[in-house]
Amino acid sequence: xxxxxxxxxxxxxxxxxxxxxxxxxxxxxxxxxxxxxxxxxxxxxxxxxxxxxxxxxxxxxxxxxxxxxxxxxxxxxxxxxxxxxxxxxxxxxxxxxxxxxx
Amino acid sequence: xxxxxxxxxxxxxxxxxxxxxxxxxxxxxxxxxxxxxxxxxxxxxxxxxxxxxxxxxxxxxxxxxxxxxxxxxxxxxxxxxxxxxxxxxxxxxxxxxxxxxx
Numbered sequence: 001x002x003x004x005x006x007x008x009x010x011x012x013x014x015x016x017x018x019x020x021x022x023x024x025x026x027x028x029x030x031x032x033x034x035x036x037x038x039x040x041x042x043x044x045x046x047x048x049x050x051x052x053x054x055x056x057x058x059x060x061x062x063x064x065x066x067x068x069x070x071x072x073x074x075x076x077x078x079x080x081x082x083x084x085x086x087x088x089x090x091x092x093x094x095x096x097x098x099x100x101x102x
Numbered sequence: 103x104x105x106x107x108x109x110x111x112x113x114x115x116x117x118x119x120x121x122x123x124x125x126x127x128x129x130x131x132x133x134x135x136x137x138x139x140x141x142x143x144x145x146x147x148x149x150x151x152x153x154x155x156x157x158x159x160x161x162x163x164x165x166x167x168x169x170x171x172x173x174x175x176x177x178x179x180x181x182x183x184x185x186x187x188x189x190x191x192x193x194x195x196x197x198x199x200x201x202x203x204x
Contacts, residue, residue, distance in 0.1 A: 006147055008157060026200050033202050041203045043159065045108050045196035054199065055110060057145065057159045094147035097156065098128050100135050101143045101203045 002062030004040070006096050009056040012088040018052055021085045025054075028078035036072065038065025041101070059099065104164030106142070108198050111158040114190040120154055123187045127156075130180035138174065140167025143203070161201065 013021045029042040041059035046052075060066040069075055115123045131144040143161035148154075162168040171177055 008147070022199055029200050029202065033204065039204075043201045043203070044199035045110070045201075046199055048195040048197055051197070055194075055196065059203075092157075093150040094157065095150055095153070097124055097146035097148055098131050099145045099147075100131065101145070101161075102135065102141075 002064070004096060004099070005060040005063050005066045006094050006099070007058045007060075007066075008092040008094055009054075009058065010088075010090040010092070011054045011056070011086055013052045013054060014085050014087055015052045017085040021082055024078055024081050024085075028074050031074035032069060032072070035074070036065065036069055038062060039069060104166070106198060106201070107162040107165050107168045108196050108201070109160045109162075109168075110194040110196055111156075111160065112190075112192040112194070113156045113158070113188055115154045115156060116187050116189055117154045119187040123184055126180055126183050126187075130176050133176035134171060134174070137176070138167065138171055140164060141171060 025044060029044065032039045033042060038061040040061055041057065043057040044054055045057075046054050060069065127146060131146065134141045135144060140163040142163055143159065145159040146156055147158075148156050162171065
């Protein structure tokens, strides 16, 4: 079985565009989970004290699934549409210690 | 239905104690998921470039479930046993934007 690929994205969004950004993000996440069998988890949260700071916890079935995701029309649409809303983006490559959901 | 409680914990572990810390963390996570119906997700990852930096993504069924978790013997054992292994701990209260797992 291929090794899962896990990543954390930390974003800071232009606070004047946060609603528009969240709508585009949710649309992209819905499409990814529905259309891509290799997208296993997309979990986005906003800091309570700084709602313009988002954290996205992402799990893909394999590196290939992740790389395929980057070429999908829904991802490219999101990336293009949100480019000027994202003030900062930090991608953290991580290795699973334990992944458990009910 | 009660609102879910989501939290991110960012930890920096004494690099000389990382194996012992991970073993205690995994034991605590297993017990929490098995024994507590209100613990919905515990997902721990380590930064690839800094394996002593851990991120834990935590989802509880409600605030009450989270508060009950803090009083369980397995959590208290973990907290006590790891106290001198944890060099830094940052707890981030977050609100869900979208939580999806397959």
